[in-house]
Amino acid sequence: MDMFRHLQTLQEDTPAYRRQHEAIIQACLPLADHIARRFRNRGEPLDDLIQVARVGLVNAVNRFDVDHGVDFIGFAVPTIMGEVRRYFRDHGWAMKVPRRLKDLQPTLNRARADLSQDLGRAPTASELATRLGIDRDEVVQYTIANNNYCIMSLDMPSRADDQATLADTLGQPDSDLENVVDLHTLRPLLAALPERLQTVITLRFFANMNQSQIADRIGCSQMHVSRLLARALDTLRSQMLDTDTPTGAARHRIPPALQQPTPGRASVLSSAS
Numbered sequence: 001m002d003m004f005r006h007l008q009t010l011q012e013d014t015p016a017y018r019r020q021h022e023a024i025i026q027a028c029l030p031l032a033d034h035i036a037r038r039f040r041n042r043g044e045p046l047d048d049l050i051q052v053a054r055v056g057l058v059n060a061v062n063r064f065d066v067d068h069g070v071d072f073i074g075f076a077v078p079t080i081m082g083e084v085r086r087y088f089r090d091h092g093w094a095m096k097v098p099r100r101l102k103d104l105q106p107t108l109n110r111a112r113a114d115l116s117q118d119l120g121r122a123p124t125a126s127e128l129a130t131r132l133g134i135d136r137d138e139v140v141q142y143t144i145a146n147n148n149y150c151i152m153s154l155d156m157p158s159r160a161d162d163q164a165t166l167a168d169t170l171g172q173p174d175s176d177l178e179n180v181v182d183l184h185t186l187r188p189l190l191a192a193l194p195e196r197l198q199t200v201i202t203l204r205f206f207a208n209m210n211q212s213q214i215a216d217r218i219g220c221s222q223m224h225v226s227r228l229l230a231r232a233l234d235t236l237r238s239q240m241l242d243t244d245t246p247t248g249a250a251r252h253r254i255p256p257a258l259q260q261p262t263p264g265r266a267s268v269l270s271s272a273s
Contacts, residue, residue, distance in 0.1 A: 003027070004066040024061055025054075028076065032057040035080045042088070049084060056083030100138075101145045107132060108142055189239050197232040204229060 003024050010017040036053035040046045060079040064072055089103070111131045115123035125143065129136040154167035190198065196218075203209045203217060211229070215222045 004064060004072065008066065021061065025058060028057055028061070028072075029054065031073070031076065032080055035077065035084065039084055039088070044088065044091070049087070052084050052087040053080050056080035059083065098145070101142045104134075104138065104142050108139065185240060186236065189236055193232060193235065197228060197235070200225060200228045201232050 003020065007017065007020045007024065010020055032053040033050055035056075036046065036049040039049050056079055057076060060072075060076040063079070064075055066072075085106070089105075108128065111128055112123060115127055115131060119127075123131075125136050125139040128139045132139075154170075155165050190201065193201065199218060200214060203214045204211075209217070211222045211225045214225045218225070
């Protein structure tokens with residue numbers, strides 16, 4: 001307080017005033033740095049928080065009036081903390097959020113903590129709205145907006161002791177998804193084939209047997225097996241393109257396995273079993 005009283009006796013814009021003003025700020029820098037460290041690990045660099053807190057300290061020194069009889073520490077602490085909180089409000093959000101929702105954050109967080117203690121569980125949006133006397137939609141909007149406060153880079157490690165990044169944990173497009181409709185379309189068509197044709201299709205595409213092996217299995221010539229395969233595939237092709245049937249209406253293209261009856265293009269048929 002003596003330093004501020006001495007400052008009052010000096011004329012502004014004089015070297016003596018500036019030296020005294022700077023001496024007060026230098027003496028109070030540990031206070032600003034201490035307040036800044038209270039807000040660390042919240043997504044903002046500590047160096048930036050220290051700078052903001054020191055700006056708040058300068059504002060507190062400039063606005064403090066020793067004649068009001070208030071202790072400087074009691075005046076400076078809320079001033080510095082207010083500056084840091086405004087910094088988080090204006091710069092800490094990863095995405096642009098309406099000002100009214102930012103201002104609602106501290107009030108809503110306190111209400112959520114109080115209700116959680118009273119109820120023994122997390123409060124609902126309606127209970128929070130009732131406690132604060134606001135509309136429920138505002139609570140819902142804030143909850144959605146709060147998810148945009150802090151985002152993580154995909155280049156961050158997925159675990160502290162792992163070299164893999166978050167991007168490595170994301171799923172990739174599944175090429176088999178294109179075959180889902182084909183599978184559901186083919187399954188009832190295969191089940192509707194005559195038993196002998198089903199047997200030939202099963203041995204050819206699911207057991208990966210060639211025509212000679214199929215002929216030996218069912219007791220006929222290889223030529224007859226070839227005709228049976230051709231008849232079965234022709235039936236499936238026509239039914240797949242028949243838009244008058246429920247299964248045919250689902251697709252307007254022929255799956256690769258039905259275009260050319262070779263083992264390498266039989267994935268759809270093999271999965272339809």
